[in-house]
Amino acid sequence: MALLEIENLVVEFDTAQGPFRAVDGVSLKVDEREVLAIVGESGSGKSVSMLAVMGLLPWTAKVRADRMSFAGTDLLKLDAAERRKIIGKDMAMIFQEPMASLNPSFTVGFQIEEVLRLHMHMDRHQRRERAIELLRLVGIPDPAERLNSYPHQMSGGQCQRVMIAMAIACNPKLLIADEPTTALDVTIQKQILDLLVSLQEKYGMALIMITHNMGVVAETADRVIVQYKGRKMEEADVLTLFENPKSNYTRALLSALPDNATGDRLPTVSDLIFEQAAPAVVTPPMEGPL
Structure with a gap:
């Protein structure tokens, strides 16, 4: 059963040079308990697509879609207050920079408990016990003591674990990483990565993994969407994508992997023209900047 369905998502930003289309007609769906990877180089619209779904883009962004539903709810018809009841509870997101995502002015315990206060309506004792349980679950040593730590007192890996704890605090149906x-x-x-996959299996969440790392895709995903310059270039199950890619852009990404490279110099992804159908012959990547 499809948990998240998006059809023809478009996201535009106003710039000094005129409107910039960061996402151009992307459609996708995620089934319950499925791991979907969205892959592509920086600037391909991966994060913007998911931030649009979460409703976390600035008000200046223009977001439209033919369909955007989550667990049977039409997200396009929700106002901000109604969407906030879903975001952080049934749909949660882990952001790129844990040190920048956590508030440096509050302890990690306060920040985890705030999620529980807003969405689960727990009392103070229940929130503390649940926060300790979550820190233990994500592998933070001495969780009761760590509740009183500030983000700057923890390593980058520990802060990322705290972000994961916050994201899974309310047992979401969909986790976006x-x-x-x-x-x-x-x-x-x-x-x-091992922690995310184990938590996904443990709680039966759907997981969307945003990455430019094809190794991560091979290791974690059931299905893959390849994006380039805001457009979806290809969609396939993970084995098909690696064994028989249809898009020239996907082939260029795969050819740039160190394990697939021949010679001393890695090939680079060319400035490819969007394809409606894959050609019979693979076009070798051209040299040039990413």
Whole structure:
């Protein structure tokens, strides 16, 4: 059953040079308990698409779609107050920079408990016990003591775990992870990815993983959407995408992986023209900036 359905999503921003279309006609759906990866280079509209769904874009952004429904609710018909009842509770998001996403003026315990106060209406004792349980669940040592820590007193990996704890506090139906391993070292990246997958399986959430890392896609996703310059270039299950990509852009992304490279110089993704159908012959990536 489809949990999230989006048809023909368009997001535009006004700039000094005129309207800029960051997302151009993207359609997608996510089923219950499914892991969907949205992949593409920086600037391809991955994060903007999901921020539009969450209602977290600035008021100057122009968002429209033919359909945007979550768990049978038409998100396009909700006002801000009605959407806030869903966001953070049934649909939650983990942002790219944990150190920038957490408020430096409040303890991590206060910030986790605030989610529980707003959405679960727990009393003070219940909130504290649940916050300790969440920190323990995401692998924070001495969780009761860590409730009193400020973000600057924790490592980047620990702050990301706190962000995950906040996101899953209300047992959401859909969790969106926006580049959840950005700025973390390789060992911590692996731990965070394993944690997300284990929590998704444990609670039966749907998970949308936004990334430009094809290795993350191969390891975590059931299905993949490839985006480029705001458009959806390809959609397939993960095995099909890697074994038989249809889009030249997807092929260029895969050819840029170190394991697939031949010679000393990695190929770069060319400034490709959007394709309506894949050509019979793979076009080699041209050299040039990403």
